Amino acid sequence: MKFNHKIAAAFAITLLSIFMTSCSGVIGYGVLLWNDNEHKISDGTVVPVYLKSNISKVYVIGLPDSKEKVEVPLWQLSVPEKKSKAIKRAAKYEEYKNTYAKSAIDGLPIRADKVNTSKQVYRLRKNETVKTLYKGNGVAPQNGGVPLEGEWLHVLTSNGTEGWCFSYNLRLFEMRAEEVVAQTVTVAESSEEEVDTLIGDVLNTTWYPDFYGSMISKKQIDLEYFNSSYKFNTGYSSGKISIVLPDLELEFPFSGVTKTEDKEYDFNDSPLHLVVRNSRSIVIKYADEKGMPRSYNFVSISGKSIEQIISEELERRQNEYKAISSSGPDFKSGNYGKISFNDGNQFAWSGFNKLVPSVIPSGAKGNGEIEIKYFVPAELKSSWDGIMTFNFEGADKEVNFLYKKEGNGIRLTAGSVSKRYEAKSGRNISTVSLPSNSLVLFFQK
Structure with a gap:
């Protein structure tokens, strides 16, 4: 005879109704894992x-x-066991009693074990x-x-999935069974009140990668990674919000901004979460x-604008090269030949055979272009003025020389x-x- 699930379900409900009015014995004790709001039973309660x-x-x-x-859903209760064991289990949960969490981002994984390479058992919505x-x-x-x-x-999800989640993108909060509605209202009310103050200034600001600030403070502008396109829009x-970095491009439409915590905001309908450290x-x-x-x-x-900072750095580099060429432009060495620093950052070098291949690559021709693009570290500044990058024609790699201008030549x-x-920044x-x-090497004027 074919099994009828509808009849079985109806029969089970009937049995449950009869049983709940009877005085049958206890089959075990369980710990309530999630607040029962209807009956105002707090999580962590042994029943x-x-x-x-x-x-x-x-x-x-x-x-x-x-x-x-x-009745409570199966997922809402730990597996029934002896009362003494259930009490021990409740003690294990005591530290996080009445503590819940919201995912700050879309797609936050819950994993089978306490390591980020472990299997994903669930992905949380924002x-x-x-x-x-x-x-x-872990x-x-x-x-x-x-x-x-x-x-x-x-953690435990509302569909009964259990697993491990790293707390970096979780926002923990306390919620008691009798406070569920109040908690929701409080969050909604507080989020709209402050959006127009702090977040208004943030939205009207252009934000650049934090390494820009470090470059500016050190006066070491790396033009390979310093430009107006890298930013958070x-x-x-x-x-549409966007992030452009050397190895990252993201863009998402969003429908507004919601405050989630003090100085923290979600861009609605996007996976991005904003934390304001300061102005x-x-x-x-x-x-x-x-x-x-x-x-x-x-x-x-x-x-200063990004463009102005770039312009000043280009001018600084050009002036540094001009200071070298104007002090010569020709320099000679009895062992290492003659170098001429010409206009347009061009150089000519003859007689450098003794430096091949230990310093200058084989196949390098006696001319090329010089760049000023690296910065001398603090511990070498007392001995050296700067560093020149020689790009020899015919060579497959650059050659870098620290230099020191002397009264009668260059070292x-x-x-x-x-x-x-x-x-993190996507740069070298x-x-x-x-x-x-x-x-x-010493070259005399």
Whole structure:
């Protein structure tokens, strides 16, 4: 005979109704994992369990200090066990009793274990609420090689999925069973009140990568990565927010801004979350397509425009080269030939055979172009004025020389330039050093 699920379900409901009015014995004790708002039972409460129905997917439990029995969904209660074990379980959950969390971003993953490479068991929607149960020790996710702040929390979703979620993009809050409505109203009311003050200034500001501020303060403008296109566009007039960095381009339409915490905002209908550090510094957070949390720091630039700063740096570099060429332009060495620093940053060098291939690559011709693009580190500034980059025709790599102008000539030594990729900013950071066995060359006027 064919099994009729509808009849079975109706039969189960009938049995439940009969059972809930009877005095059957307890099959175990469970811990309520999520507030029961209807009956005002707080999470963490140990309750007696009288029946489990796999068809209706409910437990029948007893209300505290009452003989009344009610139904709760299976996911809302821990698996029934001995009372002593249920009490120990409740103690494990005590630290996060009445503590819930909202996801600050779209796509935040819940994982099977406490490591960011573990299998994803669920992806949270932005503002989706989870119950935090307890914390655990694990491997913190990283952004640009730097561990993110936070901890791994074992959480429960409203559909019963359990797993581990790193707290960096969670916004924890307290919610008691009798305070659910008040909590929602408070958040909504406070979010609109402050949007027009702080966020209004933020939306009207152009934000550039924070390494721009570092370059300006150190007076070391790397023109490869300093331009007006790299920025966070708030979309104040266009309705589209965007991030453009050396290795990242994101753009999202958004429908408004909602305050989530003090100095924190969501761009509605987008995965971006804004943290305002101060009037000149912000952080943008989001989860990438793999669910990895990302954050980017931006600053505002005051005083001069980006274009003006670039123009001044180009002029500084040109003046530095002119100071070298005007002191010559021809310099001679008995061992290393003759160098002429000509107009247009052009050079001619003959007789450099003794430097091949240890310093100058094989196949390099005796002419090319000079760039002034690297910066001498502080520990070498007392001995060297700057660094010139020789681009020889016929050579497949640049040659860098630190230089020192002397009264009767110029002193050179081969410098080493190493580049380190910084994932957070998406750029290569250049570092100049002087090898311990570096040869010093002197060219006389």
